[in-house]
Amino acid sequence: MVIIMKNEKYELIAQDHKAPNPRLKNAIIAFVVGGIIGLLGEGIIELLCYFTHMSRNNAGTIMIVVMIFIASLSTALGFFDKLVTKFKCGLLIPITGFAHSMTSAALDYKREGPIYGIGANIFKLAGSVILYGIIAAWFFGMIRFLLGGRV
Amino acid sequence: MLLINSFLFCGTVCLIAQIILDNTKLTPGHVTSMFVVFGAFLDSFSFYDKIIKVVGGGALLPITSFGHSLIHGALAKANEYGILGILMGMFDLTATGITAAIIFSFIFTLLFKPKN
Numbered sequence: 001m002v003i004i005m006k007n008e009k010y011e012l013i014a015q016d017h018k019a020p021n022p023r024l025k026n027a028i029i030a031f032v033v034g035g036i037i038g039l040l041g042e043g044i045i046e047l048l049c050y051f052t053h054m055s056r057n058n059a060g061t062i063m064i065v066v067m068i069f070i071a072s073l074s075t076a077l078g079f080f081d082k083l084v085t086k087f088k089c090g091l092l093i094p095i096t097g098f099a100h101s102m103t104s105a106a107l108d109y110k111r112e113g114p115i116y117g118i119g120a121n122i123f124k125l126a127g128s129v130i131l132y133g134i135i136a137a138w139f140f141g142m143i144r145f146l147l148g149g150r151v
Numbered sequence: 152m153l154l155i156n157s158f159l160f161c162g163t164v165c166l167i168a169q170i171i172l173d174n175t176k177l178t179p180g181h182v183t184s185m186f187v188v189f190g191a192f193l194d195s196f197s198f199y200d201k202i203i204k205v206v207g208g209g210a211l212l213p214i215t216s217f218g219h220s221l222i223h224g225a226l227a228k229a230n231e232y233g234i235l236g237i238l239m240g241m242f243d244l245t246a247t248g249i250t251a252a253i254i255f256s257f258i259f260t261l262l263f264k265p266k267n
Contacts, residue, residue: 023173023174026169027166027169027170030166031162031163031169032162034164035158035159035161036158037212038157038160038161038162038208038209038212038213039154039158039209041157041209041211041212042154042157042207042209043208046154064251065247068251068252068255069251069255072252072255072256072259073255073259076262076263077263078263078266081266088169088179089169089179090165090169092168092179093165093182093183095212095213095216095248097179097214098252099252099255102252102253103256103259103260106256106260107259107263110265118257122253122257122260125180128183129187129217130249132184132188133188133190133221134241136188136191136218137221137222137225137241138238138241140191140195140222141225141226141237144195144196145226145234145237
């Protein structure tokens with residue numbers, strides 16, 4: 001009984017000294033950073049369409065390649081990890097997070113050699129995205145196809 | 152207008168992900184996988200195509216668009232070749248992203264040394 005009382009008291013004291021909850025701040029940061037990434041993407045598409053008169057689909061593809069290039073390069077240079085710890089989902093949910101996970105996994109296991117290091121681990125984190133993406137796309141695609149809904 | 156929509160849409164997706172991440176025990180890996188599945192689900196009835204028309208580039212960037220392009224390519228091929236087309240067209244649209252990510256990360260891994 002005495003111990004339980006002490007635990008309750010301890011929790012009360014601990015709650016008073018806890019750091020202020022950063023959830024709201026995290027959410028706002030993720031919203032703003034993610035929004036800026038989206039804005040940049042659309043900006044690149046519009047610039048490409050304006051200057052080279054290519055179709056919107058091609059411009060979108062080039063924009064994604066540019067984003068992956070920037071994310072991979074900055075991960076390899078080492079400052080993308082710091083940005084991710086600051087901005088979290090703002091950078092992880094766009095395609096930059098996909099490129100970052102591949103490059104950082106490959107870099108982490110580089111010293112174990114080209115086959116069992118880089119080759120075996122490059123999809124360590126991105127693999128789950130590809131696996132569940134394909135399973136879900138196959139599953140929903142089959143449902144759509146069997147229901148007779150032509151695209 | 153597309154610029155503002157892109158900002159709002161991409162920001163909202165990241166916001167939802169951040170809220171899930173902060174309030175549950177799920178890791179970023181769980182959240183990204185969930186979002187890919189959710190994107191594929193949204194496009195199984197062509198809803199994501201409408202979002203892309205309204206939002207533009209901002210809808211192509213979040214990982215949900217990866218699931219969307221997987222199922223979109225699969226269904227487009229399925230129209231031509233029947234049920235085998237779902238297997239044939241799976242990577243049609245995402246090939247650029249995956250190939251670019253593999254090539255860039257491999258080259259940069261060879262060129263740079265890991266920090267720490």
